[in-house]
Every structure is written in structure tokens, then in C-alpha cells.
Amino acid sequence: xxxxxxxxxxxxxxxxxxxxxxxxxxxxxxxxxxxxxxxxxxxxxxxxxxxxxxxxxxxxxxxxxxxxxxxxxxxxxxxxxxxxxxxxxxxxxxxxxxxxxxxxxxxxxxxxxxxxxxxxxxxxxxxxxxxxxxxxxxxxxxxxxxxxxxxxxxxxxxxxxxxxxxxxxxxxxxxxxxxxxxxxxxxxxxxxxxxxxxxxxxxxxxxxxxxxxxxxxxxxxxxxxxxxxxxxxxxxxxxxxxxxxxxxxxxxxxxxxxxxxxxxxxxxxxxxxxxxxxxxxxxxxxxxxxxxxxxxxxxxxxxxxxxxxxxxxxxxxxxxxxxxxxxxxxxxxxxxxxxxxxxxxxxxxxxxxxxxxx
Numbered sequence: 001x002x003x004x005x006x007x008x009x010x011x012x013x014x015x016x017x018x019x020x021x022x023x024x025x026x027x028x029x030x031x032x033x034x035x036x037x038x039x040x041x042x043x044x045x046x047x048x049x050x051x052x053x054x055x056x057x058x059x060x061x062x063x064x065x066x067x068x069x070x071x072x073x074x075x076x077x078x079x080x081x082x083x084x085x086x087x088x089x090x091x092x093x094x095x096x097x098x099x100x101x102x103x104x105x106x107x108x109x110x111x112x113x114x115x116x117x118x119x120x121x122x123x124x125x126x127x128x129x130x131x132x133x134x135x136x137x138x139x140x141x142x143x144x145x146x147x148x149x150x151x152x153x154x155x156x157x158x159x160x161x162x163x164x165x166x167x168x169x170x171x172x173x174x175x176x177x178x179x180x181x182x183x184x185x186x187x188x189x190x191x192x193x194x195x196x197x198x199x200x201x202x203x204x205x206x207x208x209x210x211x212x213x214x215x216x217x218x219x220x221x222x223x224x225x226x227x228x229x230x231x232x233x234x235x236x237x238x239x240x241x242x243x244x245x246x247x248x249x250x251x252x253x254x255x256x257x258x259x260x261x262x263x264x265x266x267x268x269x270x271x272x273x274x275x276x277x278x279x280x281x282x283x284x285x286x287x288x289x290x291x292x293x294x295x296x297x298x299x300x301x302x303x304x305x306x307x308x309x310x311x312x313x314x315x316x317x318x319x320x321x322x323x324x325x326x327x328x329x330x331x332x333x334x335x336x337x338x339x340x341x342x343x344x345x346x347x348x349x350x351x352x353x354x355x356x357x358x
Contacts, residue, residue: 075150186215
């Protein structure tokens, strides 16, 4: 089973090799870079097959069930089955981690060392995205977080004695904090959205709908696709299914429907819409392209949520009401979104008048 073999395919100019791969727990058949018509090609492909045989024999002694490919994919499926987006994110992270493990011949959790994890961060941040930007350290550390969850499971199963992915001592870079949208910026976005979608029926104007709902309710982009039966015009309420914490169950909450959205919701109901809008697969990317066209690339779609929370704080809305309105369960997270300026603190200076005047 572990012996690698060399063969030719009719009409092909290169040698092929068949070998046992631990990650796949089976044989792999692939083309080699060695040409059949090259006198040294046969010798080189035989040497390659010999190396693959020795590698397979070296790791074949490990218990088959401990190999990464034997249990990690199914573990992720079972753990995050109820959270498709989280599952997709962790499966994507695992693809990069698995590639790194294969390159460094780390076949089982027990063989993972602290130095491997540190090396991974540098290995990952040396890569570039499609737009030419380097992968950020925060992205690499987020992938290590998913890796750490996998290692915890490996410890529970008895495949490893420690988790080298935890307590790395590497701090994240300060994240970009989305700014509050100004009135002028909101007008620019609305004007561009109208130019792009103004002639379309309301059921196809997903940018219009998603922006207005986010701007008035303070929800995330993914949450603007609301089932129409989650909106009650009589009670003026709207029900959101927000993302759960750490990939858990969605946080479902009902909040007040902003009166400014009632005409839009009424129009969607009259058109027979099942959802407020249907977000395309790359909705965030399309929104980024729109903001870039109008010179607002320094903002994010999430700036709508920042704007809502900041305006509520500036207007003196009690924090408990503001948190209930946007679906925040944590005061710490809620405070992060506030962008109050010095001029918003006049009540503070008025309260600290010690000369007898108020």
C-alpha cells in the first residue's frame, strides 16, 4: 500500500506517479515535471517515487485514526453544522493549515510543536491576496484560533498531550475601526445607489433595501435579508437572526421597526416579496466597489451600525434601550461602536460647573 509506482499515460509527455498520501488516507495519482523524452527524466521520477515510498512507510506506523484527514473534516462538520457561515470560515482556514502541515510533514496532532505554529504565522503573512495586499497578521491569528479548537478536540481524543496553538503571546494588530457616516456621505451613497438601481423593480433593488434597513436598524449586512413574515406592520416590529457568539446558535431578537422603513416594507409586500432583499454571494465586495467609486473607500458597510449606535448615544438614549434596539448583549461590545466627539460632551462640562452657575 505504501509503495509508490511510476507509469506513463498514452499521449502524455510526462511521467506519472502513484503514491499513498496520509492526508487523504489513500493513493494519489498525479503528473510529475519529468518528461518521458528526457534521458534523465526516468531516473528522476524513480528517485521521486523512492522518496514518496520512504515517507509513506515512515508515517504509516502512526495510528490511522490520528492522522489529520481521518477526523478533522468530520469534526468541523459536526461542530458547526447549525452555523453554515462559521463552518465555511473554519473549513477555509483549515485548508491553509492543512497545506502548511503537509509542507512541514506534521502528520498527526502529537507531532505539532509550538515552533510550527509560530512559523505558520510568518508563512501565512508572506502570502498575497488577489488584490496584491499581504495577508494580515490578524487573519493568520484568526486561522490559528480555529486550529486551536481542532487541537483541543485532539487532546480530548487522546491524540495529543498539549495545545501549542494557545497562549502564543502574539498580539493582534489594531483593527480598522469603521467611522460614523456623515450626512453628506449618506447622501452620496444614496445618490449612487439610486443611479445604479433606480430603474429596477423594488424586489431587485437589494442595495437600496439593505442600506436603508442597516441605516435605520443598525443591523449587519447579512441581517438585512429579512423574511417578510418576520416583519409585523401592525405592531411595528422586525425580527432579526443575528450571528451567534463563537459560531453558536443565531441570536434571534425582535426590535422596533423604524417608521421610515414602513413605506419600503409596504412596497415589498405589495410586490409579493418573500424577503426584504436577496443578497448576492459577493454582496460585501459589491458594496466596497460602490463606495470606492464615490471616494468613500475609508468607510465600511458596518459604518451604518456605528452610525446608529453613535447617534443613539449622542441623543441620550438609555444604554439598555440602545442595546435592545441593535441586539447587543454585551456593554463592552456596545461601547466599542460609539464614536462620540468632544463636542458631544457638553452635558458633562455643564454638570461640572463649580462656580455656582449651571
